[in-house]
Amino acid sequence: MAGLNKYTPIPTEIKLHKKSKVLEISFNDGKTFQLPCEFLRVYSPSAEVRGHGPGDEILQTGKQEVSITHIEPIGHYAIQLNFSDGHNTGLYSWDLLYNYGLNQDAMWQRYLQRLKEAGINHETT
Incomplete structure (x- = not known):
């Protein structure tokens, strides 16, 4: 099974x-x-966001108001999230979600830094 091991x-x-647009796991x-x-x-984790290799990532902007409209279970190892902007191709495995939870603060700061480097103000996009 992809994305799942005994640990x-x-x-x-x-x-x-x-209302708060938060997924609690x-x-x-x-x-x-x-x-x-x-x-x-x-x-x-979709290819249209991550690209097809390192350095291919597509910076996502203007997603402050996005919400999740539907959660679809995928086997016993992942969920597929349908977003209000129509995006729905990423499979979020349990280990991915767990790692996102553990690393959320650093990942968010990295995202804000990437926006800044691209000359994009997070508050106004």
Whole structure:
């Protein structure tokens, strides 16, 4: 099974908070992460966001208001998120979501830095 090994924590609950646009995921090791829809959208694991190799990443902009409209389970190892902007091609495996939770702050700062380097103000896009 892709994205799953015997050490991968498994979600015990996945809750979408529509008003705050946050996906809350609780894992069987006791950790709970709150991942904003914008964060999940700009870090989509899809080829159209990640590209086809290192350095191919496509900087996502203007996603502050994006929300998740539907969550589709994929086997016992992932979910597919449908976003309000029509994006729905990324598969979010349990280990990917867990790693996103652990590294969210650093990843978000890196995203804001990439926007800045591209001359884009996050608040006004």
